[in-house]
Amino acid sequence: MAAFNPPLRASSRTGGADDAARLCEKGCQRPAFAAYSTCCTHCEGPEGPHAGDCAKKVELTGRRVNTPTVKNLGSMVIVRCISAKLFRSFDKFGRMDPFAVVDWFYSDGNVVTVGRTRSAWGQHMSPKWEHCCKAVHYSGSGGGDKVRFQVLEENFGGLGKPTFCGEQTVDVDMLVAGARMVGPGLMRSQPQPVELYKRGEKTESILVQLVVHLESAGSPMQSEFTSAEESKFESPVKRIGVSGGTAPFFSLLLKEPQGQRFGDYWIGKDLSRAMDEVQFYEKCLKLGRSTTGEMQSLLHFMFEYAGVLDTTAEGEEGSELQLLVLENLRHRRAGLRLLDIKVGEKTAAANWKGKSRLAALRQGLIDEHTNSQAEGFRLEGFDGQNPVLISMDPLLDFGGEEGHGKSTQKKARRIMLQRLPAAEIFMHFLDMHHYAEPGASVVRCGTELLEVVLSEICKQLVQLAMACRKCEAPQPLGSEHRLLRKWIGSSVALGFDDAFVEDQAHVDGRGFGTAEAALRKSVLVKIFDWGRSELNTLRDHPELTPEEQNDRLYFWRLYVGGIDRLAWEAVRAYRHRFGNPHGWQRVQLAVYDFDSLTESDFMGQVTVDLVDMAETTMPLLSAKREPVMGKDGNATITFSIRWQRHEPSSRLQGAWQVRVVSASNLPVCDGFWASISPASSRALGGFSDPFVHITAMSDDHAYRFKQSTSIKVKNLHPEWNETFELPVARAEHAAPEVIIGSPKVVDFPPDLTLPAVCYTVEDSKVETEAMTLWRKMLNTICGRQFHSFLGSGIWLFDDSTDPASRGQELTEDMLQSRKGYALVQVANLGLLLSPDGSLEPMTVTSQYVREQFDK
Structure with a gap:
């Protein structure tokens, strides 16, 4: 948007009846908006189209109606001073320390100073304030309110008289022009520059924004x-x-x-x-x-x-x-490890709470290419990241984070977090494994702390899923308070105090005793971020149109579907990491080369039985069980294994401690010659960025979980000295009814409801069936039926290679993966595999059918 540029002062036009009578020059017969010649930016003529909030602004502000403007509606305005750009220095030497003062002028001559920003010490000609002034009463459009912006510069650390740098007074109506509705009775303008002058000289530009709360909309006033x-x-x-x-x-x-x-x-x-x-x-x-x-x-x-x-x-x-x-x-909380998980397969809707179609489209692309589309939620933020995650450089294939600006680094890391699947989110969230120098004897991995933390998170997430179900279905008593809502882009916070062990002087292997209650109390499961969410009761619901009611039901079921999946992933993570009472039989150490753009390259692995083993060096084997060759011979890995028994007061029997010491002579996976010839890469040089996956497996593969070392960049002989624990549970704490907190889960086999993390197409099919069982189990615990959006609806063929079948429904055998059919489902998309494999896989989609709740 171009900066305001009046001669020296803004026009004194107050928006009288002549101005109100101006019509849109496009001929639509709507009044022109503020000082503009059209009613809105979308108008093209008598038939429209119009911006989504065009008519709403007419109704709420009275700015474009051909009647006298109503003043003193009680509307409130908050002025936000974001930053400024000075065109010259007002200091004879050194750097300037600018600040801004904002004054509000009423048409009756009253003047109110609404704000003074902090002094931007040392920021010279590019101060950034991000300052919000106090709320001030707005007389309404055409009321003649003006606002003056002044920028001054501190002298002698605030002891001297400030130097005047420039000012400008503009009509508030001009600043409000183009504002968008972002909520009931709430408008927000786009950040816009205002040019400031001193003795006729244009000296700077200040970036400002207005937030307007309209009393006429019937929403609560600021004073309320x-x-x-x-x-x-x-x-x-x-x-x-x-x-x-x-x-x-x-x-x-x-x-x-x-x-x-x-x-x-x-x-x-x-x-x-x-x-x-x-x-x-x-x-x-x-x-x-x-x-x-x-x-x-x-x-x-x-x-x-x-x-x-x-x-x-x-x-x-x-x-x-x-x-x-x-x-x-x-x-x-002495320390806080916190996840910000944005819930919902869709996290934006066009023309909802000020979200434009372009912004919604952009957000939709993010949803489609992140974990939101795959699992119904994604990781947006991670406070207290573990060293392993920090070592994962998302710009490594572009020369590393050091070669890019902070803004690029932040965006790249955020995209990496958004694409993490749930299994890896919980792996990093629960990573407190031990880092030590060679020769260190004390090993503290925080395993008992993490077991209690994840146990509490599982119970609270299941309670959250129950709460979502219980508050929606109408009941005869108090039904006016049952909520039907549209929650878009809201989040779940999962957190715990990762410094709790040090605070309590905890000793590994003895449990927490009476301190366990305090530890559970420190665990966080909270829902937040309501900027684009609506909370309405059934008392409000009948006032919505049928389309609006269906729209809210659609987005609410997306939200509940995401909560269901998040709870399932947490319980599954607990069962496979802390819920194995039978013990672990073997461990696999697989070495990979980290790639930030593509899948990491497999380098080699060893699989060993879990027995006490002193520091041992073994050759790495390929997927074909052949020795892996490095530049100077066979690639090897060095590790040790020991059993640590816990005291009877602990919730765990004990844990296998696997220490990954180092690897040597690893093959080259990065560099030009690595993509041409492995033999050439060994001869001409190159590098790899190795890390190790430590996977624990039970004898029958019913239990399986994975941990990871940090990444060693450009290193063919890495040293880790990192210790991991494979805990063995006590039977009384490992039962599903104990993990979930309800005796009703005994009718749902845990092997089917909580399978291991999928690695193959067949595993993916098992996950789909497990989610169906999980939702049935939640409904059973809750005592009422809830038809979730995810997994419900009519499945149709939608494969472009076979136009004749498109639109036809799948048979019951296909839906249930019977008689040789296999339906692999990811959200509302799927792949149908044929019985004998003679036909190519067919693409299918789910068309949502709005079902009612079972009473």
Whole structure:
């Protein structure tokens, strides 16, 4: 968008009746919007089309109706000063420290200073503030409100008189022009530059944004939001950094304990960046006070909300902040390992909560090429990443992260996280294996800690899946509080205190005793990120059109399908890692060369029986059981194995400790000659980036799980000295009814419901059948039927190579993979394999049928 460029001051036009009478120049008979000549950017003539929010803006703002403008509607505006670009320096020497001041002018002459940013120390001509001013009353379109932006520069560390750098006064209507509806009664403008002047000279451009809350829409006004008492919090507050997201957060400290809440129990989120969330939390707060039982079971998983706090920020004295006060996940946790998992096969919808069609299309492409499409959720953020994940350089095939900017590094790593399947997500999340220098004797792997943590996560995720089911089906008593919602792009947080062992002086092999309750309490399973979500009750539901009702049901079932799959993956991870009471018979050490663009290259492996074994060196074998040749002879791997028995107080019998020491003489897998000839690569040089997969297997392969070493870049003789544990469970803790927390699961065989992670097409078919059993089991525990979107519907042939069959339904034998047919399903796509293999595999798709709940 071009910068505003009036002569010296913005026009004094106040938007009178003459302006209101201007019609769109395209001839559609709608009024022109603000100072523009058309009603919206999409209009092409009397037949339209129009932007999705064109008519809504007419209704809500009164800006484009041919009637006198209504003033003093009580609308509120928050001005956001993002950054500035100065065209010259105002300091005779050194670097400038700019800050901005924002004043609001009413048509009756009243002036209100709404904000002063912090001083951008040392940022010279490119200051970045990300500052949000306090909310101010807006007189409405045509009301004559103006806003003035001034930029000044600190002198002598704030002791001297600031230097004036430039200013500009513009009509608020001009800034609001082009704003999009992002929620009920909530509009947000695009960030737009405003040019500032000093004595006729254009000196800089400041980037600003407006958030408008319209009272006329019937939504809660800012003044009606729950207020957090200022007197309870220390002031000023301190700005803090967070991983992921762009909204500013602030550290909050309570002056005095409030029951169980004390210290840093709360955290503040900039309200102007959370206006779409605050209404959601306010409605949750209201529902929480007025309902009990099943509704409370779902609200229990949401962040605790205390209201909106008016305060000031450290280093930004003179400016006022409004913060959304939420539960601080780091409270009473010495360390926090935290996953941000975005739930749903689709995480965006066009024309919903301000999401444009282009943005929704872009988000849809991300969904299709990440784990969202495959498993119904994806990893968006990971706080406290383990060393193995850190060593996985997503730009390794492009020269490594060191050769790229921080922005490129961040984007590449985020894409890598988004593509991780659930099995690898939990592998890294539960990785606390031991790193030691050669000769170290103390081995502490945190296995007992991880067993308790994952046990608690499994139980809470199953409870979350139950809560989603129970709060949807209408019941005679209190049915007005049963929710039918559209949750798009919301997330689940999984976390635990990974420093708990050190805090409790825990000794491996003895369990946690009375400290186990505190450890379980430190485990986090929370649902959050409601920026594009809607919370409505059955009291609101009849007001929606049938299309809107079906739309909400569709997205809600996508959300529940993602929660079901996440819970299943967690329980499966627990069963195969911590639920084996019979012991492990063998372990496989497979060496791979890490590739960031393609599948990692297999280099060689050894499979050995689990018996006590001193440090041993063995040759690596290929998939054909032949010795693997390196540059100077046979490739080898060195390792050791020992059994560690636990005390009776532990929840585990013990664990096999497998120490991967090193490998030698590995083959070259990277470089030009490696792709031409392995023999040439050995002779002419090259490199590999090796790591080791450690896979534990039971004798009957009923239990299997995998761990991984870190990656050693460009190394044919890597040294790891990393110790892994293969835990053996006690039978009383390994039963499925104990893991899930319900005796009703005994009717569902665990081998079929919770199979090992798939590696073949046949395994994928087993997973599909297992998910069907898992949902039936959840329905049985819940006591009511829920027809999930995933796995339901009519399956049709949709293969372009056979046009005659397209649109025909699959038979029951095909759907049930009987009589030699095999249906491999991934979300709503599938592959049908023929009985005798004589025909090529056929592509099939699932067409969703909107079923009703069984009462």
